Amino acid sequence: MDDNKPKIMTFNTLILHTAALFLLPLQLIFSVFLLLRGHDEPGGGFIAGLVASGAFVLYLFAHGVASTREIMRVEPRDLLALGLLLGLAAMFPGMLNGEAFLTAQWWEFSLGDTQVKLSTVLIFDIGVYFAVLGTILTIVMSLTESEE
Template sequence: MNTVIFRTAAPALSALMLVFSVFVMLRGHNEPGGGFIGGLIGASGIAIYSISAGAAATRRALRVHPITLAGLGVVLAAIAGFVSLATEVPFLTGLWWIFEFEGAEIALSTPLLFDIGVYAVVVGAISTIALALDGEEGDD
């Protein structure tokens, strides 16, 4: 199914899917979505690009090995839990900080940090699997 139309449309479709996956991840605690489903959408975009361009081109486009991204996600999710312990509340208790910036309120929270970690783990793990199925690591 590697047609000219697919090879032409896949980069734009992949970019759109990655942007949409970040949107789904960021709205996760207020509406349906979150890090896991956003990560699946993002990994699907990477897989589509890999099918059209090949595993070597996808690895070059990513610039970071996907398993490194997964490891970073685990660290971010753990940090979200340890921040709670530092404030003497149970592990993974949600904490919020609200800042005002030019008249707008910006809310940062440990659940957001946890969701970003889950997103990175899912994108990294699924992309690693997809790239391994698409081609050998030494194909670069």
């Protein structure tokens, strides 16, 4: 055994395990709040993606990479690709309507008694959210797996 090899730091405490289980859903809900609020007020896809990735990184530190991949049910690289596709999709409706590139477009429709507004700004923010989440988790999971 090589004594000069760095030891892998593990966070195997009951408090961290419990806190990670409790905080994961709360942080994810808060990240969705920041995401939906952000296209009209401060917040948005970037900070919401950071909050969501923080939730999964906390869970990863407490339970490990394999368990984190299980609860995510999707690979982080796939989230990154989805985010880039949504960002690209938000660019073209303005051009298709004969306006400048990335001009915001709004659509209104009814779902029963509720009036719903959808915009390219929100689609772009969701794309940024998934791109940030996928990037951070890909990096952290890769680093953690290389240490193991």
